[in-house]
Structure formats: C-alpha cells, structure tokens
Amino acid sequence: MSTEPSDELWSAIADPSRRRVLDLLVRNGEASASWLAGRVPFSRQAVSKHLVVLEQARLISRRKQGREVLYQVDADRLDQATRAMAELARQWDRRLDTIKRLAEAVHAQTKDKTGGP
Amino acid sequence: MAEFQIEREVVIDAPVEVVWRTITEPEQIRQWFADRVELELEPGGRGLMSFEDRAVPFVVEAVEPPIRFAFRWNHPAGEEPAAGNSTLVEFTLVGEGERTRLRVAERGLDLVAWPNAEKDRYAEEHRGGWATFMDRLARLLAERRRG
Numbered sequence: 001m002s003t004e005p006s007d008e009l010w011s012a013i014a015d016p017s018r019r020r021v022l023d024l025l026v027r028n029g030e031a032s033a034s035w036l037a038g039r040v041p042f043s044r045q046a047v048s049k050h051l052v053v054l055e056q057a058r059l060i061s062r063r064k065q066g067r068e069v070l071y072q073v074d075a076d077r078l079d080q081a082t083r084a085m086a087e088l089a090r091q092w093d094r095r096l097d098t099i100k101r102l103a104e105a106v107h108a109q110t111k112d113k114t115g116g117p
Numbered sequence: 118m119a120e121f122q123i124e125r126e127v128v129i130d131a132p133v134e135v136v137w138r139t140i141t142e143p144e145q146i147r148q149w150f151a152d153r154v155e156l157e158l159e160p161g162g163r164g165l166m167s168f169e170d171r172a173v174p175f176v177v178e179a180v181e182p183p184i185r186f187a188f189r190w191n192h193p194a195g196e197e198p199a200a201g202n203s204t205l206v207e208f209t210l211v212g213e214g215e216r217t218r219l220r221v222a223e224r225g226l227d228l229v230a231w232p233n234a235e236k237d238r239y240a241e242e243h244r245g246g247w248a249t250f251m252d253r254l255a256r257l258l259a260e261r262r263r264g
Binding site for chain 1: 123125126127129130131132135136138139140145148149150217219221223
C-alpha cells in the first residue's frame with residue numbers, strides 16, 4: 001500500500017474541524033450527524049459538509065439504521081493517514097540531510113580556496 | 118495556534134549565508150527537493166516544483182535573507198493559496214558561529230471562525246500537534262479493536 005498522502009486524504013485531515021468530527025467518531029464508535037452537531041462549535045450544515053469530505057476520503061463510512069444514518073471511522077484508512085504523516089516527516093528529514101551535505105560541501109570548497117596556498 | 122505541524126531541524130557546518138543560498142537558489146533546490154524548480158524569490162512570487170509525475174505550484178510568502186524563507190503550497194488547483202486552504206512551509210536559519218541551525222516547519226490550517234474559548238481549548242488539546250492527534254486516534258482505535 002502506498003504511504004504517499006493523496007490530495008483527498010490530505011485535505012480531509014488537514015482541517016481542524018474535520019479532525020474534531022473524526023475524533024468524536026473514534027471515541028463514540030458510531031454516530032449520527034445530529035449527535036455530532038450537538039458536540040461541536042459549528043453548525044449542523046457544517047457537520048454534514050465535513051462528513052461528506054471525510055466519506056469521500058474514505059476515512060468514514062455510513063450505514064442506515066431505520067430512518068437514521070450512522071457514521072463510523074474506517075480504521076485501516078486512518079492507519080494509512082497516520083503513516084502518511086510519518087512519511088511526510090521522513091521526507092523533510094531526508095531533504096534537510098541533503099541540504100546539510102550540499103551546504104557543507106560548498107563551505108568546505110570555499111575554505112580550501114581562501115585558506116589554501 | 119497553528120494546527121497540524123511537522124517541525125524538523127538540522128545543524129549544518131556552514132555559515133547562514135551558504136545555507137541560505139542552498140535553500141533559495143533554484144539550481145540548488147533542484148538537488149534536494151524537485152527535479153525542476155522555477156522560483157521568483159520575493160514575497161508573492163510564483164514558483165513551480167516539478168517532480169517525476171507532477172508539477173506543484175507554490176507562492177512565496179516570506180523572504181528575509183538570510184534568516185527566513187517561507188512558501189505556501191498544497192492549495193486546491195485554481196485557487197490562490199491562503200491561510201485557509203494550503204500548508205505553509207517555513208525555513209528558519211539561526212547562525213551559531215560558523216554553523217547554522219536550520220529548522221523547517223510545515224503547518225496546516227489555522228483555527229479560523231471559532232469562538233475564542235473553544236479555540237483555546239482546542240489548541241490546548243492539540244498542542245502536541247497533528248502527529249500527536251493521529252497517535253491518539255490510532256491508540257483509541259487499537260483499544261476499541263481489543264475491547
């Protein structure tokens with residue numbers, strides 16, 4: 001499985017309000033949009049929009065129970081997101097290492113030129 | 118206040134001026150970031166990082182030689198990057214004699230349009246940043262799977 005964060009996944013979890021919704025779903029297991037709306041500082045419409053984005057990113061799935069729609073977290077997909085985050089950190093580590101090598105090589109050359117006979 | 122955030126740093130045996138050129142000159146950026154780089158090195162300047170399979174636009178946010186360089190990217194196609202729709206990559210350089218401490222932070226969206234008390238509580242809760250948040254979610258999930 002690729003650990004590269006897809007744009008969809010990325011923007012789905014980059015938003016703090018959506019992470020809040022995701023957080024509530026993880027804690028509660030399963031919840032409806034109105035249950036969630038009662039526990040966040042934004043509107044029911046905003047909750048619905050966040051649920052759509054999370055569902056498109058496949059971080060959550062839904063099922064119908066009677067007249068209610070219940071949402072729950074997709075644990076595997078969330079694991080993937082966690083790994084994507086770690087991968088991003090590793091990418092920056094690699095870039096910084098290369099920057100270090102490049103800058104130190106340039107600096108060593110300059111020192112040789114100015115310090116040499 | 119910044120939300121998900123990755124912060125990394127490295128100490129380099131070279132003065133800040135040298136490190137500054139490494140992170141801001143397109144021919145040098147090519148060696149540590151992308152296959153091709155176009156860059157207007159001024160606030161508001163446009164840039165393009167080309168990788169094997171895609172070209173990623175960015176907009177320069179800050180140029181303060183030789184201590185700070187920042188740009189925004191990861192914004193939706195067709196939109197101007199701003200605090201609400203992109204991530205900010207920020208390099209900070211601190212001279213320590215002949216050496217340089219180079220720090221990079223990539224951070225996501227700010228908590229806009231939330232009541233202040235709620236913002237503070239949420240910021241407090243997530244002070245550890247995005248990675249901590251994800252760790253905690255992963256732990257909760259593991260507990261639920263066991264339980």
